[in-house]
Each structure stands twice: as C-alpha cells, then as structure tokens.
Amino acid sequence: MAVVEAGSQFASRQAGDRSGRAMTVLIGCAILLVVMMMASLTVGASGTSLFQALMAWASGEPIELRERVILFDIRAPRTLLGALVGASLAVSGAVMQGLFRNPLADPGLVGVSAGAGLGAILAIVLGGLLPPALAVLTGMYTVPVAAFVGGWLSTILLYRVATRKGRTSVAVMLLAGIALGALTGAVAGLMVYIADDNQLRDLTFWGLGSLAGATWAKLMVAGPLIVLALAATPFLARGLDALTLGEATAGHLGIPVQRMKNIAILTVACATGASVAVSGGIGFVGIVVPHLLRLSVGPSHRYLLPISALLGAAFLLGADMISRTIVAPSELPIGIVTATIGGPFFLYVLLRNRSLLDM
Amino acid sequence: MLIATKINVSIGKTPILHGVNFDAQAGQLSAVVGPNGSGKTTLLKAMTGDLPYTGSVVLDGTDVKVIPGTQLATRRAVLPQAAGLAFPFTVLEVVRLGLTAGLGAQDRGLPQRALAHVGLAGFEGRLYHALSGGEQQRCQLARVLTQVWEPKRDGQASWLFLDEPVSALDIGHQLEVMTIARQFADAGGAVVAVMHDLNLTSMFADSILLMKSGHSVVQGNPQAVLSDEYLSRAYGCRVRVNVPPFHVQDAPYILPHMADLI
Numbered sequence: 344m345a346v347v348e349a350g351s352q353f354a355s356r357q358a359g360d361r362s363g364r365a366m367t368v369l370i371g372c373a374i375l376l377v378v379m380m381m382a383s384l385t386v387g388a389s390g391t392s393l394f395q396a397l398m399a400w401a402s403g404e405p406i407e408l409r410e411r412v413i414l415f416d417i418r419a420p421r422t423l424l425g426a427l428v429g430a431s432l433a434v435s436g437a438v439m440q441g442l443f444r445n446p447l448a449d450p451g452l453v454g455v456s457a458g459a460g461l462g463a464i465l466a467i468v469l470g471g472l473l474p475p476a477l478a479v480l481t482g483m484y485t486v487p488v489a490a491f492v493g494g495w496l497s498t499i500l501l502y503r504v505a506t507r508k509g510r511t512s513v514a515v516m517l518l519a520g521i522a523l524g525a526l527t528g529a530v531a532g533l534m535v536y537i538a539d540d541n542q543l544r545d546l547t548f549w550g551l552g553s554l555a556g557a558t559w560a561k562l563m564v565a566g567p568l569i570v571l572a573l574a575a576t577p578f579l580a581r582g583l584d585a586l587t588l589g590e591a592t593a594g595h596l597g598i599p600v601q602r603m604k605n606i607a608i609l610t611v612a613c614a615t616g617a618s619v620a621v622s623g624g625i626g627f628v629g630i631v632v633p634h635l636l637r638l639s640v641g642p643s644h645r646y647l648l649p650i651s652a653l654l655g656a657a658f659l660l661g662a663d664m665i666s667r668t669i670v671a672p673s674e675l676p677i678g679i680v681t682a683t684i685g686g687p688f689f690l691y692v693l694l695r696n697r698s699l700l701d702m
Numbered sequence: 703m704l705i706a707t708k709i710n711v712s713i714g715k716t717p718i719l720h721g722v723n724f725d726a727q728a729g730q731l732s733a734v735v736g737p738n739g740s741g742k743t744t745l746l747k748a749m750t751g752d753l754p755y756t757g758s759v760v761l762d763g764t765d766v767k768v769i770p771g772t773q774l775a776t777r778r779a780v781l782p783q784a785a786g787l788a789f790p791f792t793v794l795e796v797v798r799l800g801l802t803a804g805l806g807a808q809d810r811g812l813p814q815r816a817l818a819h820v821g822l823a824g825f826e827g828r829l830y831h832a833l834s835g836g837e838q839q840r841c842q843l844a845r846v847l848t849q850v851w852e853p854k855r856d857g858q859a860s861w862l863f864l865d866e867p868v869s870a871l872d873i874g875h876q877l878e879v880m881t882i883a884r885q886f887a888d889a890g891g892a893v894v895a896v897m898h899d900l901n902l903t904s905m906f907a908d909s910i911l912l913m914k915s916g917h918s919v920v921q922g923n924p925q926a927v928l929s930d931e932y933l934s935r936a937y938g939c940r941v942r943v944n945v946p947p948f949h950v951q952d953a954p955y956i957l958p959h960m961a962d963l964i
Contacts, residue, residue, distance in 0.1 A: 359794025359826030444788035585799055587788045591752045596799060596849065597775025642789030 365646035368639055372653035376426065379660040383422040384414060386664050421557035424565070425663045426656035428554070428622045431569045431614035433655020434576055436629020437636075437647055438614075439498075441583035442607045443506070443516065446634060447692065450615040451626040453501055453516050454523030455494050459612075459619040461527040462493020467545050468534040487564050491616030497523055498608045552623035552678025554663050561621045568617035573652055575610045579603065580644040587642070625678050627685020628655055634692055703727050704749070704861070704892065708757040711741075711748050718744045719916045721757070726909065728859030731883055731893040733903045736913030737937050742896040743783060745913070746865050749894070750780045762858065778861040779849040783869070783896075785842045787830050793817065793841050794826040800848030812851055816844040821878055835870040843867060843879060853891025862886055864895040868902065880906045904928055904953045912936050928954045 357363075385394040396410040406414075432450075439448045439455070450456050466489030500523075505516035531546060538546060582603035585593035594600050618625070632655045633647060640646050662680040669675055704726040711719040719741045726732035734742045748755040751766060759766045766774065779800070787796070797813040817823055820840040825833070833841060843864075850860035864883065868876040876899070883893045884906050897903040903910060904924045911921040914936040920927050933941045933956065943954045 359792040588785060592782055595780040597772040599771060642791055643795055
C-alpha cells in the first residue's frame with residue numbers, strides 16, 4: 344500500500360480528512376468529462392470540421408444538413424450513451440466492491456454482466472416468439488428489462504454462493520463468475536441455431552461490446568434505468584462505508600444492513616443490465632476507475648461513487664474515441680479497447696492484492 | 703438497566719449457552735469473565751443481536767428486539783473483538799463512521815476529541831492498516847466513543863458493549879482504556895465488558911458474571927465472585943485470591959498456582 348500511503352501525506356487542511364482533495368478531484372473529473380463530451384461530438388471518421396460546426400450551431404448560425412445529421416443523430420446519442428454507460432459500469436463496480444468488501448469484485452468479472460447478457464440474449468431470440476399483443480406491450484423494453492432481471496438474479500446468486508457469515512470468498516466468487524460466463528456462452532451458442540439473420544447480427548454485437556448502435560431510442564430505453572441506479576447511490580454511501588467494518592458493526596451504527604444490501608444489489612443489476620442491454624459486455628471499467636480513485640481520494644463511498652460516475656463516463660468516451668479512430672474509417676469494438684487497457688491493469692491489481700485471494 | 707434472561711444460543715446444532723442470566727446497571731461497569739470457550743463473547747453477541755438467541759434481553763424496560771436499529775445506535779455502541787477493514791481508510795475516517803448514528807453529527811470535532819481521549823491524538827492522517835494491533839483497538843474504541851459520546855443523555859444512560867477491549871494492549875494502555883470505561887460508567891453511562899484479565903477486572907468492575915461451559919457460575923460484586931472456590935471451579939485450576947494492603951477498595955487479586963493442577 345505504498346502508493347496509498349504516499350498519497351495520504353498531502354492531505355488537506357485537516358489531517359486524515361480527504362474530503363477537500365476529493366472535491367478537487369470531483370471538479371477535475373467533471374471538467375474532464377465536459378472536455379471528453381465535446382471531443383466525442385467532434386472527433387471521428389467523418390473528417391469534416393465538426394468543432395467549427397458545433398461552435399457555429401452554438402452561436403445560432405445555420406449549419407449544413409450533413410453536419411447536423413452527424414452531430415445530432417449520430418454523435419450526440421452516442422456521446423450521451425457512452426457517458427451514461429461508462430458512469431454505470433464504474434459505479435456498479437464501485438458499489439459491488441463495497442457490497443462484497445473486496446476491491447476485485449466487478450460485474451464483468453464475476454458474472455453479473457454474463458447474467459445480464461444471458462437475459463438479453465434470451466429476450467432477443469425468444470422475444471420474437473412472444474404473441475404479438477404481448478410483444479407490443481413490452482416493446483423495446485423487453486431486452487433491457489430481461490438484462491436487468493438476468494443481472495439481478497445472478498448478483499443474488501453470487502452473493503448467496505460466495506458470501507458466508509459476512510465474509511466473501513473471492514475464489515468462489517470468481518468461479519461462480521466463470522460458471523455464469525460458460526452458461527451464457529452455451530445458451531448464446533444454442534440461440535445461434537434458432538435465431539434469424541437479424542437476431543444473429545444482434546447476438547454477434549453482444550459478444551464484442553460496442554457503442555456503435557447508439558440511437559436516441561436506445562438512449563430513451565437505457566437512460567432512465569441508468570439514471571435511476573445513479574440516483575440511488577447517494578443513499579448507499581454511508582451504508583457501504585459502515586459495511587467496511589463488517590455487517591454486525593454496520594448494524595450497530597444504525598444502518599439497516601439487509602435493506603441497504605438489497606438496494607445495492609438492485610442498483611448493480613439495474614446499472615449493469617441497462618448498459619449491457621445497449622452496449623454489450625464492456626469489461627474492466629468497473630475495476631480500473633474505482634481502484635484509481637481509491638488511490639487518490641480514499642475509499643469513502645461518499646466521494647468514490649459520484650467521482651467514479653464522472654471518471655467512468657470520461658474514460659469510456661475516451662475509449663470510444665480510440666475505438667472509432669484507430670482503424671478509421673472502420674471501427675474497433677470498444678470492448679477490445681477497454682480490455683487492452685483493463686486486462687494488464689487488472690493483473691497489476693491482482694499482484695498488489697494477492698493476500699485478498701487467500702480469503 | 704439491562705436484564706438478560708435465560709439466554710440460549712446454539713450454533714448449528716451445538717448448544718453454546720444454556721439459560722444464562724445477566725444484568726447490568728447504569729453507572730456501573732459490568733464484566734463477563736470465564737475461561738476460553740466459556741461463552742463470554744457469545745453472550746455479548748446475543749445481547750447485541752449479532753447471534754440468534756432464545757430468552758429475552760430488556761434494555762431500560764424495552765425488549766431490544768423491538769427497538770429500531772437507528773434509535774438503538776444512538777444509545778448503544780458495540781466494540782467487536784477483531785475489526786478488520788476492507789479498504790484503506792485513514793484513522794480519522796474510521797472514527798468518523800461513529801458519527802453515522804446521527805445525533806452526534808452536529809459536533810464535527812468529536813472524532814478528534816475521541817482520538818485524543820484514547821491517546822491517539824496526531825494519528826488522524828495515518829492509515830488504519832498501518833497501525834499496530836493495539837492502536838487499531840484504540841482507534842475502534844474512539845469510533846465507539848464518538849457514537850455514544852455522552853454517558854448520559856436526556857436522563858437516559860448510554861451503553862457501551864466492549865468485547866475484550868484490552869486484549870491487544872500493553873499494561874499502560876490497558877489501564878488507560880479501562881480508566882476510560884470506568885469514567886464512562888462513573889458519569890452515569892453503562893459499560894458491559896467481556897474481560898480476560900481477572901486482576902484488571904477486579905480493579906475496575908462493579909459487577910462480574912463468571913461463566914463456565916456456557917453456564918453462569920455466579921454473578922455479583924468482585925469480592926463475592928472472585929473467590930478461590932468459584933475461580934477454581936470455573937477455570938479448572940487452583941487459584942489463590944489475595945487482598946493486598948495497598949490495593950484499591952480491597953479489590954482481590956488473583957494468583958494461579960503452578961503446581962496442583964486439578
């Protein structure tokens with residue numbers, strides 16, 4: 344923990360109080376996010392000077408149709424969706440790590456994303472078999488809701504399997520994640536034989552993880568779920584902090600532990616389900632972002648959760664920009680970018696936290 | 703006043719406590735002693751609701767099961783035996799968790815005062831992980847004191863439940879921590895402490911419950927409980943209880959005999 348210790352030395356006015364620094368980092372991340380959103384709107388394969396167009400539009404001058412389409416029909420929903428998905432991935436990672444009291448818990452690694460993916464895959468393929476009346480009723484919400492239910496059930500399953508007497512076994516947690524991943528892969532493979540061509544394209548997109556299909560419609564579907572999950576996090580902060588001391592002690596501090604855990608699980612499921620439904624499995628954001636932030640602002644969830652949301656959003660927009668420029672005019676799935684950054688980072692975290700694996 | 707009646711606890715199918723009775727009063731330090739595995743900590747965990755039990759625990763006239771958790775947290779704080787921490791919090795951040803209970807939240811300086819009270823002034827910026835075992839124990843005590851800072855509030859006693867509060871401490875800090883507990887009781891608060899060291903218990907406790915194998919042997923004041931006969935029976939070894947001329951309030955002190963193990 345040498346890095347952490349070195350970090351804690353330049354504490355704010357009051358020794359041991361990192362809230363001043365947290366506010367600075369929060370403002371920094373908010374500015375970074377605004378910059379990334381501007382960049383995301385204007386950087387890409389199209390080659391035109393969209394920044395000037397955006398500035399012109401902002402000052403009320405008319406702009407060309409082509410630029411307007413790229414800016415507002417393609418880039419804007421993609422940027423907003425990227426920011427929301429990035430925020431939800433980072434926050435669900437941070438909440439899950441607090442809930443499991445382990446810095447290695449992440450929805451992508453322990454099978455919550457896989458569970459959500461399973462729900463989504465089933466909804467994509469079997470949704471076509473629903474009676475038309477019912478299909479109209481559930482409409483475009485079928486896939487996100489199925490993903491939410493899949494993520495929710497797998498989080499509950501995971502908690503039941505991996506946590507005994509208030510302690511979480513990392514080994515069991517990761518093994519359960521492998522099992523859920525394998526099951527998802529098997530069902531996805533099976534569904535390939537049932538699916539029609541359109542569904543097949545949707546399924547392929549799942550495995551890779553991408554923001555390429557972002558539309559206003561998708562944003563309308565996933566946005567509310569993600570915003571709902573993000574809105575719940577301020578109510579979790581105190582409870583997750585107290586939970587660091589153990590469930591019994593959290594209870595003695597007046598935290599309604601069981602209710603808080605249920606809300607945390609629902610929040611993770613909601614955020615993961617919604618983001619998996621619109622962007623497939625994008626890995627590692629939930630590990631990288633909270634871990635980096637704990638090094639600088641400390642583990643207090645009061646700051647960790649909101650700053651994770653901001654930095655996660657900025658991080659995913661950055662990864663998305665790389666994914667659509669590095670092989671332009673073609674486009675790399677964003678999951679490849681986040682895995683390239685996150686894989687080695689995760690190995691580094693593992694090296695630093697090997698003792699946690701003995702639990 | 704706390705009255706625990708006929709407390710039974712089983713873990714799995716193994717019965718751990720067999721109908722233990724215990725009572726504690728405001729203004730007193732009530733200790734629970736007994737050999738390893740006699741059920742001291744189990745009794746404390748039952749009374750604080752951490753373990754399922756049968757029997758009843760009544761706090762100031764109300765069964766603790768019906769007092770809402772948030773309300774209980776303003777009147778009662780619990781210091782567990784071992785307190786690991788999942789993430790790298792600073793000492794100040796740990797002690798501030800004691801403000802979670804609410805009412806103390808107006809006083810932002812309370813954590814610092816509590817740290818100074820347990821002899822950890824200047825430790826605020828240190829990482830909890832980097833502290834020694836004894837420092838961690840005192841840091842947790844500061845957190846618990848922050849939660850129920852006033853021994854008596856609105857005419858009602860605050861309760862401190864301490865599970866072996868001095869087990870990791872050297873002799874100087876043992877006295878320091880026990881004095882803090884004593885002062886808390888003298889100011890009208892109530893302290894229930896699971897203790898290992900009989901001599902410290904004798905010096906500081908008003909009332910002692912002696913346990914053996916999940917049963918209560920006897921409860922009473924130190925002079926009554928700390929006798930050759932009771933201690934030999936509970937600990938399974940011959941002990942000699944003495945009262946030295948220089949000692950406080952005729953408190954007995956205990957010497958184990960090397961020979962003649964029963």
